[in-house]
Amino acid sequence: MAPLAAGLGFAWHPQARLFDAAGQAVARGAPLSGVIADRSAGAALAALGAPAFRIGGEGPAPETGPQPVFETLTGGSSGAPRRIRRTQASWIASFGVNAGLFGIGPDSRVAILGQLIHSLALYGAVEALHLGAELHLLDGLRPDRQRDALAQRRVGLLYATPAQLRLLASAGGPTLPDLRVALVGGSKLDAALRKALAQMAPHCAVHEFYGAAEASFITFAGPQTPEESVGAPYRGVDLRVIDGEVWVKSPYLFEAYASDAGSARWQDGWLSVGERGVLRDGHLYLAGRTSRMVKVADQAVYPEEIETFLLSQPGVAQAAVLPRADSLRGVHLVAVVQGDEGQAAAIGRALRAKFGPLKAPKSLIWRETFALLPSGKPDLVRLERDLP
Secondary structure (H helix, E strand, O other): OOOOOOOOOOOOOOOOEEEOOOOOEEOOOOOOOEEEOOOOHHHHHHOOOOOEEEEOOOOOOOOOOOOOEEEEEOOOOOOOOOEEEEEHHHHHHHHHHHHHHHOOOOOOEEEEOOOOOOHHHHHHHHHHHHHOOEEEEOOOOOHHHHHHHHHHOOOOEEEEOHHHHHHHHHOOOOOOOOOOEEEEOOOOOOHHHHHHHHHHOOOOEEEEEEEEOOOEEEEEEOOOOOOOOOEEEOOOOEEEEEOOEEEEEOOOOOOEEOOOOOOOEEEOOEEEOOEEEEEEOOEEEEEEEHHHOEEEOOEEEOHHHHHHHHHOOOOEEEEEEEEEEEOOOEEEEEEEEEEOHHHHHHHHHHHHHHHHHHHOOOEEEEOOOOOEOOOOOEOHHHHHHOOO
């Protein structure tokens, strides 16, 4: 692999190439500072190399620091996205790790499916250009056309969320024999989606990452990872769990929130983003975010655990579990789902068998369309607002 671009900030590798959704080549441009429009994505990335920037989002432009910085956004699944300030070096530190793990470089063809305002998509795009890969931006295409483009352009490595992959697999279309690596973040893959991906891309190794906008990569799941675990610490990451709360220390951490106080907490160089979990035999098992935990008849329940189970059930394409006021229990749960409503009775039985009568959602609410954020995650605020 050719050497990385010099300096502490993002830069186009001399061999990097960029193509937009239509397949048109995008030439490198002069660096842009400040807030850069995320449309068109090609134009935004053509200007990569500024000492301080943010692609999209509300609020003032980032201020230049002693070393190159940028802002990215949280997913915003439970409220307005927060602006995250971090050094460009904090992402570059992991570019070299991924180059070694997955061979990303001038011989690679990389694609992203989402908008650049989502940190996973932005990370994948910047990493590809910095390491000299051929990058394809497929945001804005329908899932069936994204799948066609992946096949026609012979993409070998894909950055995506499970929600995006679910749409891609269900869209139908050509198999993807050239797709060798899928790097997946945002939530866990369920068994049904893994099977669908194997049929769509038979030679593809699927690698899941657990992380956060504030912390970047935290764990990495490989073929030997226990099914319910999110993996072992990513290279360079130290993990510890104190009183059920996950803390992380690494070279990949953010500097501060740029919009408000935020929810992450620092302690002696360690960072917590509010996740609950347990370390067992070197692997991390997550329960959910403290911010989403609810009490049902005084019993702590993490909706994420139930959402993961729902997505493993036949007939469920999307799922979000939400709390509702209850005069007896304090709170009960409902599940907003998209998929085959004919499976409702079987799904209800499976939920009660798995979680019992208190934790299991009291009802399934079916939607033909499902509100998603640009990150591909459920828009919990909108979904809750639309409940009857």
